[in-house]
Amino acid sequence: MEGKKPPLFKIVIGSVGALVxxxxxxxxxxxxxxxxxxxxxxINIPKGDxxxxxxxxxxxxxxxxxxxxxxxILESQKSLSLDKNNKGFFGGNTTEVRxxxxxxxxxxxxxxxxxxxxxDGEGKSAKDIECIVADAGARSQGAMAGSxxxxxxAVPAAVGIPYIGWLAGGWALLLGQKAGxxxxxxxxxxxxxx
Numbered sequence: 001m002e003g004k005k006p007p008l009f010k011i012v013i014g015s016v017g018a019l020v021x022x023x024x025x026x027x028x029x030x031x032x033x034x035x036x037x038x039x040x041x042x043i044n045i046p047k048g049d050x051x052x053x054x055x056x057x058x059x060x061x062x063x064x065x066x067x068x069x070x071x072x073i074l075e076s077q078k079s080l081s082l083d084k085n086n087k088g089f090f091g092g093n094t095t096e097v098r099x100x101x102x103x104x105x106x107x108x109x110x111x112x113x114x115x116x117x118x119x120d121g122e123g124k125s126a127k128d129i130e131c132i133v134a135d136a137g138a139r140s141q142g143a144m145a146g147s148x149x150x151x152x153x154a155v156p157a158a159v160g161i162p163y164i165g166w167l168a169g170g171w172a173l174l175l176g177q178k179a180g181x182x183x184x185x186x187x188x189x190x191x192x193x194x
Contacts, residue, residue: 077101137188
């Protein structure tokens with residue numbers, strides 16, 4: 001049995017086994033490599049004069065908290081302490097003691113918060129303001145038309161009711177005004193695309 005060649009099957013199995021062994025050794029070297037630094041994602045956060053952000057990272061992922069306008073409200077505090085002695089012309093002596101404290105809040109543009117509603121329509125779009133104005137006008141016109149129709153048609157019929165005709169006439173006029181107002185609002189919203 002000298003000179004007998006190994007079968008082809010044994011050569012293929014040995015080659016595949018050697019390839020798998022080399023791949024496992026390479027993979028273990030890659031996993032165990034301690035000089036590798038962890039991959040940190042690059043987060044491009046817009047930065048401004050009044051922006052702030054906080055990033056928290058853990059093994060489960062990242063959490064980013066971003067504020068574009070921080071602080072949104074600026075505060076100013078002032079105090080005044082006054083102790084004043086007034087001597088009168090004829091010897092009278094009065095002492096005035098004053099303590100004042102003032103705390104104001106400002107927005108970024110320097111506008112002082114007065115604690116009331118905003119009068120310039122801030123927070124509403126131009127279309128919203130236009131729709132509000134159009135609705136008010138449509139309600140007014142509808143109320144006038146409704147009361148005119150009720151005064152010409154329903155009030156004369158209601159006034160003829162004995163004992164309560166005057167009251168029924170007033171109710172008919174108010175009902176016509178209310179119905180005209182709501183109908184005017186509906187028609188106005190259709191025509192003004194609101």
